[in-house]
Amino acid sequence: MQTASSRVVGPADGKAGFLGSIGVRFMLNGDASDGGFSLVEHPMSARALAAPLHRHAREDEYSYVLEGRMGAILGEEVLEAGPGDLVLKPRGEWHTFWNAGDEPCRILEIIAPAGFERFFAELVELGGVLQADPAILGELCERYALEMDPSSIPGLIERFGVRFPGEPLTPAMTSTTGQ
Secondary structure, three states: OEOOOOOOOOOOOOOEEEOOOOEEEEEEOHHHHOOOOEEEEEEEOOOEEOOOEEEEOOOEEEEEEEEOOEEEEEOOEEEEEOOOOEEEEOOOOOEEEEEOOOOOEEEEEEEEOOOOHHHHHHHHHOOOOOOOOHHHHHHHHHHOOEEEEHHHHHHHHHHHOOEOOOOOOOHHHHOOOOO
8 A cells, every 4th residue: 555655656556455256456545644535446347246235334435437337226226327427425324336337347435534445455365255254254344343234145136137256357357548
């Protein structure tokens, strides 16, 4: 991750990992913003479901679509967003998101305040959501005040034609611009 003294984060900068269904590239951690926000990139393979329905108690998320189509459930609302769209996911609201297309999708995820990026880092270290011991994953969710509903996965797969888990993307597959 970049530090507070960094001025430019290039397309190949930042540690990358796989969360078990979508990728993550750590671009700015909370130290770069005095805890105000963090920034990660999520590359998603075709029709990949990012996570079961979940909600955060401590942070808001803002998803800016770089390429592809992102589908999302925000509370009771279902939407799709494309390049240039910004999707607001406020704390306390049940939500999930997925790649709504047959091509790769990439989003920038702004997390405010910062801190939840460490959940992603720990999940990568555990081998992703499917490799993590369920008890350890439960403790991780509790520590980061994240509530997940794994029972939502089958319904999401059927309703939106998505896959869980998704497939890791190589850098050559994530963008026509090489990012």
